[in-house]
Amino acid sequence: MSKTAAPAPALRTALTRQNATSLYEQIAARLMEEMEAGLYEPTGRLPSEAEIGERFGVSRVTVRLALDKLVQEGAVVRKQGKGSFVAGRQMRHGLDTLRSFHESLKLQGLRATMQLLEKKVVTLPDDMRQRFAPAVRGLFVQRLHFVDGEPIALGESHLPYRLNDLSWAEVEQQPAYSLLADKMGEGPARADIAIGALAADERLAGALQVAAGSALLLMRRTSYFGSGACCDHTHFYIRPERYEFVMSSTFRPA
Template sequence: MNLIRNNPVAMYLQIADRLRVEIAEGTYEPSGRLPSESQIMARFNVSRVTVRLALEQLDKEELIERRKGKGTFVAGKQVRHQIDTLRSFHESLKVQGFNATMRIIDLTAIETPQAFVQLFGQKCALLERLHMVGDEPIALGRSLLPAFMSDLRREIAEQQPTYALLKDRAGVDITSAEIAIGARAAAPRITSLIAAADNAVLLVLERTSYFDNGACAERSEFFIRPERYKFVLGNRIPAR
């Protein structure tokens, strides 16, 4: 779109109008992220001041959310996690069309924490991965896994979701999981990794999954930035 430079309508309002239409048309789905100020400047050949006025106009209309250091997003755009469906965290991002990736933080054999010795024995594997949407960290996943998972190749662990990794190595399906959801302040290491504010209260999903033979497959915690994440539980009315 070319701006009409001698139009009585100010250029920032013309830009706001164009972005408003694109938001309504779903141009910025599925992530909801708008182009950066610099990209909008280049697109319309205008100054940063003009772009900021346009974004301020959309902000006043509550059409966008501007997050310092993160970018500009369609207001209310959130990742949805269907907790009544047995699906890995990474898979829940991919099925919604998000550009989801994972980055390994740690993968090692450890002494099993005392609370989980009954599930895994004295040794287990620790897998920590940063979950990204585009270039934005959205959650840190910390999983305790059976000890035989500690020799996973890192490049594979960065590509495959937890359930797929476990099924490939164990040769057994995961058929059930217990899930708890809460909120709590996280340690500085965690908030730093997911680019949250110090002492931020994060969503925390705790999940314990089981193989078809009843053995524990994994015990995971996901520390999630709450502003872009929503848990959804579906219910059906029983047939009469």
């Protein structure tokens, strides 16, 4: 992909004013061509609305219509307080294979990293005690997941107490399933997964750098060893712009 510089915003780019295609559609098409040519790499940031308006000699309203069109087509994402960016590569999480959230990102060739926010031993809430019985204490871990340096998910996990002596660095760098395998000698054999949605409260909005009230995906995952013992209960709060869950199904006649 080309890494040449984006066109200088001050340079006027002529539009066909007699063309039946509206001005904003022409601008959207021009910007799309430039995005496909890689002119806004490596950051992916488009010029500001004012710069685009100056370049094409149109109003901010026309520029917003052009950007709205690109957002609706999935080519551009808006980041509050930062501007408009070329939409990144779509991330996919297969539900028909038991795999950690972090590992599923790495296997797609994405630059995925984690930041450990909290690691502490807690008294398990009542519903957790039922899952981890007879244990009454467990390890609580809160981690931010990043792709290309941008937060895309917050994971909050309850794990077996035996993992409490793992170092901060180990918990920050290894997925939960890997920690379980290394510390307890086996990984999960199965998991129950539920997908839902919720609006970001102030806490989630701050962590994921979105506006309060923004829609988030919620993945609830409970994992079990082959013996049937619960070994992981995690909530993932996920920004949905680039993320989707997929699975393959086989038709079985009734």
